[in-house]
Amino acid sequence: MDFSDTPEEAAFRAEARAFLDAHMPLKAKGAHVSRAMTPEDVAASKAWQRLKAENGFAGILWPKAYGGREGTPMQQIIFGQEEDRYAVPTTVFNQGVGMAMPTVMSFGTPDQLARYPRPALFGDEVWCQLFSEPAAGSDLAGLRTRAVRDGDDWVINGQKIWTSYAHFADFGMLVVRTDPGVAKHAGLTFFVVDMTTPGIEIRPIKQISGSSNFSEVFFTDVRIPDSQRLGAVGEGWKVALTMLANERFTVGKAEGPDFDDVLALAQQVDLDGTRAVDDSAVRERLAGWYIRTAGLKYTRLRSQTALSRGKAPGPENSILKLVSANKLQEIATFGIDLMDMAGAITDPEIAAMRGLFQQALLYAPSKRIAGGTDEILRNIIAERVLGLPADIRADKGLAFNQIPTGAR
Amino acid sequence: MDFSDTPEEAAFRAEARAFLDAHMPLKAKGAHVSRAMTPEDVAASKAWQRLKAENGFAGILWPKAYGGREGTPMQQIIFGQEEDRYAVPTTVFNQGVGMAMPTVMSFGTPDQLARYPRPALFGDEVWCQLFSEPAAGSDLAGLRTRAVRDGDDWVINGQKIWTSYAHFADFGMLVVRTDPGVAKHAGLTFFVVDMTTPGIEIRPIKQISGSSNFSEVFFTDVRIPDSQRLGAVGEGWKVALTMLANERFTVGKAEGPDFDDVLALAQQVDLDGTRAVDDSAVRERLAGWYIRTAGLKYTRLRSQTALSRGKAPGPENSILKLVSANKLQEIATFGIDLMDMAGAITDPEIAAMRGLFQQALLYAPSKRIAGGTDEILRNIIAERVLGLPADIRADKGLAFNQIPTGAR
């Protein structure tokens, strides 16, 4: 085992650091930002994306033909580690550059390949994902948005949900049902959609925290030319899975209070005259979160080591999200309780640690849901890692329009 | 709410207490006995059962025709509360008097009714239960022991398991498969079997603790006259369910270390110069077990109140066992850890509290399995209390001999 860089890695790290130093300040210690994106934030993200692309740090694994570096997974890891130390703008390009464009590169026509990847990489065009629907969450292939062929066009009707950055997006990656009379995975087709197309309406979703980070996207007689189809008709599930597989590369650390923050809180809080961190019950909780935090950190390093040895990222990312999302909710709850009666105060001007824990309490539930619920992640671990049988399928062998549906 | 007796209840309690005082000493405080039954123990249990029956305390709910009192559920509760205070012999009559005979009374022929209940009540005959099989545990109706009609007899071949007191039992309550060609619940028939019948072989099961409280019972060409059939041919499942429903009345408190014991241990153990009970992490655990212990106690009282108001006992007993079995395993583990390195010692002459916690560690796993696993109990609560749907059935609509089976 060796935590030091190889000479090649060290050289790349120095190059990355020089670039970052030249353009961005280091992060302040303990800084946590969690607020809705403004147009100014988006502009900053675009500018930073362009700067990275121009300096060969945006598409490290991308082909040079699209402006990439054709670098190594280890270089991507190193750049991520370094960038994480700087106060860079919150990115709106994870879905476009990390997930959508690799999918376009897998399934795109020559025209599509000429048109889309480069502007995405250089920060000119933002992409969003149009997969989930109100009745298709964990069971994504149960989606109901319909596309009907009409001459050279397709006409789309239906509703998508949980779309991040829909308002700022230029294009969307859209999967819809083109044949409800066949099995649910077989009747789907994938499109690239211009978000300015008439008939698209975007409505922000008010979350339990009161803010809005996601939107619903409604499609009413939206016409899409067949040239914007990605992959064959009926092949939409395969395209969608390719895109979701790329999500594994983009999953970062969960934002919000982690071990260091709850340790800091326990150092501040006084319990009957002693610091909370000296209390045995507090220590027991802290120790539990530390071994999870450290365990995830070293699991990520093991995974990166495997990646650098040429192995594909495996289901270990399911572990990362499952553990970190639940830990986040536990830490938020504990932090509030540790503040005793003052824990109910959410005002960042009054609450301890500027309301970090109260804020986290209100977004933690989404972390256990978005990108795969706890239950879906446990199924993935059980089935793909341990080789256990799949759940019994009530919809097996049925045409989509024959599958039982509930009131919601 | 009122914890005091009505005048009638008080009179009965006084009567019970006078009887108990006359015959048995009070329990010593903190006494816990857990060892295999000896023939002497069985003799003591029989003598005590006879004494209770002769004094009208054995079959409080039983008809007078069989030697019962025809009393009230509240009287049975009161006698149980009082008897629990005395050092009475461990009973071998729970299954016979509490479960088997009520079932005989529901399904028995006049001859059977004349023959069986009275000797059971008066301690002359011990009964055991022959339901579970190696391949039929949670899925009890998946049992494979076969009975084939041969003239006026049935010939039994197969194996039962987890039978308590098989060696001491005079009779067994036996459910077997008489028709493997129909759905699994439909092909079962119930018998009363004389345990001295040739072809029955009893082998004790060595448990993980090293002791043996259960047996396997093997049937090789065992002949049972049709007159010992209980209920109609094919009606065995209904009879078995009746017997299991009576189990709800007999479930007592789980033996072994409970809150009081772990509190006592925490008062004894020294942690860096202070008593463990003063340690905040220890207090957190203790408080968690206390609210469960008290919650179960008061849930039982609520259930008894409902019973005294004429309501049938509901699925609350599923809660009692689910919570108490898991709590037992947690307490045993914690007690051992609290002893630090000395916790590994099991010798009752050396270990703290005479090895109570170490002993419990080794039988606690069985409490989460016997009489319904954690999973079965959660299913019962989910389905019968909350009204949630049953699991999808892979064996639905199949004849028994068409149901998929595994290697075990």
Next chain:
Amino acid sequence: MNFDFSEDVGAMREEVRRILSDKFPRGEVRQAVDAGRRFDRDFWALLGEMGWLGVAIPEEHGGSALGYEALCMIAEEVGAALPPVPFISTILAAEALTLFGSDAQRAKWLPRLATGEAVGCLALAGELPVVDGDIADIAIVARDGDLWLVELDQPGVVREPIEALDAVRTSVRLTFTAAEKLSGDLSRFLDRAAILVAFEQVGGTRAALDMAVGYAQERYAFGRAIASFQAIKHKLADIYVALELARSNAYYGAYALEDEADLPVAASAARLAASEAYSLAAKENIHTHGGMGFTWESDCHLHYRRARELAVGLHSSRYWRDRLISHLDKAAA
């Protein structure tokens, strides 16, 4: 022996539940909050008329003296429905005055609290947060282990709304210059308050579980109700177990309100079990709703926020664990 509420209280529960569900069907509370209707004065007046606010107030002070069983039951139902009225604040203020007020204080305030003409609130943590302090007429204040009465129409009283977890009730920072000392001891008041709040929490737990059960039966995925997946079924079963344990502990608490011999233990256990159950139910109710649970419109957050606010409102679990184990330790010495 009878370990259940009386049949009278059982009959009254039907009525209380019906009135609450008629007035506040699903969605109504959230819509009231969204529309800024933070205090439903009409419904509050109705509660006064129905006598729900005065069940534990002596008859000579305008109460019905139906007793604590009735009060516990109403607290449970209110905890389930979350109506935008200062119920628990007001009954706890009345409780403090009933126990510890002077004759003059009782005569002045209890009749008005019993009818809803006056609203009470508690300031147990210093200046803030004081729940319902924006609309209260009196505050019961804890300071240095004593309880004080502060009349809020006096000069020198300042109430400044602050952001807090609860979505329905408003909290304020409360400052004042004059207060009247009450006679009683704070820990006894906290014990009694904890039991009444435990019933509120039990009600909230039940409501959150009901929501989750309802949604899991209606929501289909993979061609089946999600309630048919064991991951969901067993989680809901565990919440039910927590609810029943909390309810049983709370019932013993209700008994201890009448017979105080075991009050500290009964109160601590009731509060700990109820806080644990409500936290679990509220958080897993959101999770059972999936993405929908994370939307403002799902109403799930009303319980999630309330669960945490109640869990810290009368001190968090640490205080109660210490109180519980200290008493049990002494008793077993």
Next chain:
Amino acid sequence: MNFDFSEDVGAMREEVRRILSDKFPRGEVRQAVDAGRRFDRDFWALLGEMGWLGVAIPEEHGGSALGYEALCMIAEEVGAALPPVPFISTILAAEALTLFGSDAQRAKWLPRLATGEAVGCLALAGELPVVDGDIADIAIVARDGDLWLVELDQPGVVREPIEALDAVRTSVRLTFTAAEKLSGDLSRFLDRAAILVAFEQVGGTRAALDMAVGYAQERYAFGRAIASFQAIKHKLADIYVALELARSNAYYGAYALEDEADLPVAASAARLAASEAYSLAAKENIHTHGGMGFTWESDCHLHYRRARELAVGLHSSRYWRDRLISHLDKAAA
């Protein structure tokens, strides 16, 4: 960066695993125990010949000096297979002498420990319990914060077998009259021992999970493998998560054996995570086996007993939580 064992160690692992599984197929260890074969001297001699006992012993003292990665790997495989040999006792005794022994002590004992000619044991808790004390030639004894070497063939040494949790290894009460003081500090030794034992625990966790996974796939109920029920699937997934977290913490511990800068934190985290994972896996392995898991013949109890014995053997988690948080607190001050 490279956060994994070297490829050499990976190749050696294949061999170690093959030898252990050939010699101790499922059921073999329990049968050996039942037959009173408490110490398999032939297999022990083989381990010595293969060089497994001396991988972390310097070459001048008869070791192969392959290093700690190899030792951690072997500990993991031994922890999975539970062979009736005093492996961990002996390597920890050798570790104590390597770190803290005098030249004479090292020269006398390390070559014999490296070949298996001598067996070591640890007496960290006073007289008892001393695991493998029945068959050991030397004991490393902790007293008053110091470590001592006791040669067990001396007069005055008494070893009295006692009943303890482990089914495979025997514990004794050990008394003696003469001991030689070692130079080192106890807490550093405990840290290093905790990391090596953590690998044993990780191996045990993996083995218990494998048993549960295998059984759940073979066992049918209600016409389907019980592994297809989410209650079982998700439980096994949770055990896998605990295993991976424990493994990752243990790997960092292996790194800290070479670079001690972060040793107390790495050791505490490795031990806490491994104790938690093994306890969970061992108990739920029994439960997954249902009634069968509760029989002596199922072998499930070998891990259940070992898991608890290891969890308390180098102090229980309380010690390690204090050590961990004290260091992290200081580091973040």
